[in-house]
Amino acid sequence: MRRAFESHLQETQGQVARLEQVFESLGEKARGKHCDGIAGIIDEGKSIMEEDFDETTMDACLIAAGQRAEHYEMAAYGTLVAWAQVMGHTEAATLLQQTLDEEKAADKKLSELAEGGINQAAVDAARQEEEDEEPVGAAHGGRKASAKGGRR
Numbered sequence: 691m692r693r694a695f696e697s698h699l700q701e702t703q704g705q706v707a708r709l710e711q712v713f714e715s716l717g718e719k720a721r722g723k724h725c726d727g728i729a730g731i732i733d734e735g736k737s738i739m740e741e742d743f744d745e746t747t748m749d750a751c752l753i754a755a756g757q758r759a760e761h762y763e764m765a766a767y768g769t770l771v772a773w774a775q776v777m778g779h780t781e782a783a784t785l786l787q788q789t790l791d792e793e794k795a796a797d798k799k800l801s802e803l804a805e806g807g808i809n810q811a812a813v814d815a816a817r818q819e820e821e822d823e824e825p826v827g828a829a830h831g832g833r834k835a836s837a838k839g840g841r842r
C-alpha cells in the first residue's frame with residue numbers, strides 16, 4: 691500500500707510537468723490556484739489519520755481517502771479532456787488524457803489492494819476486537835442461561 695501511494699506521488703509530480711505543457715500548448719502561462727474540493731478531501735484524510743484505529747482498519751480507511759482524491763481528479767481531468775477535444779486543443783487533450791489514465795490506474799490499484807485482502811483483514815480485526823471486549827459467556831448468554839435453567 692505504501693508503494694502504491696509513493697509511486698502515485700511520483701506520478702503526480704510528472705502530472706504537474708504535464709500541466710505546464712498543456713498551458714504551453716495553449717500559449718498560456720501556468721499558475722497555481724487553491725482548490726477547496728481537494729483541500730477538503732485532504733483534511734478528511736488527515737482526520738482519519740488521527741483516529742485510534744487498528745492497523746488494518748487504518749489501511750482500509752486510508753485507501754478510501756485516497757480513492758476520494760482519485761475520483762475527484764478523475765472528474766476534473768475527464769471534464770478537461772472533453773473540453774479540450776471540443777475546443778480543438780488536440781495536444782492538450784492528449785496530455786490531459788494521459789493524466790486521466792494515470793488517475794484511473796491509481797484508483798484501480800487502490801481498489802485491488804482493498805478488495806484483495808485489506809478490507810477483509812479490517813473486518814476480521816474489528817470482529818476480533820468485539821470478541822475480546824465481550825465479557826465471557828455474553829455472546830452465548832441466552833443459550834447458557836436456558837441450559838443452566840434446565841439443569842437445575
Ligand SMILES: [Fe+2]
Nearest residue numbers: 760763793796
Ligand atoms: Fe491522483
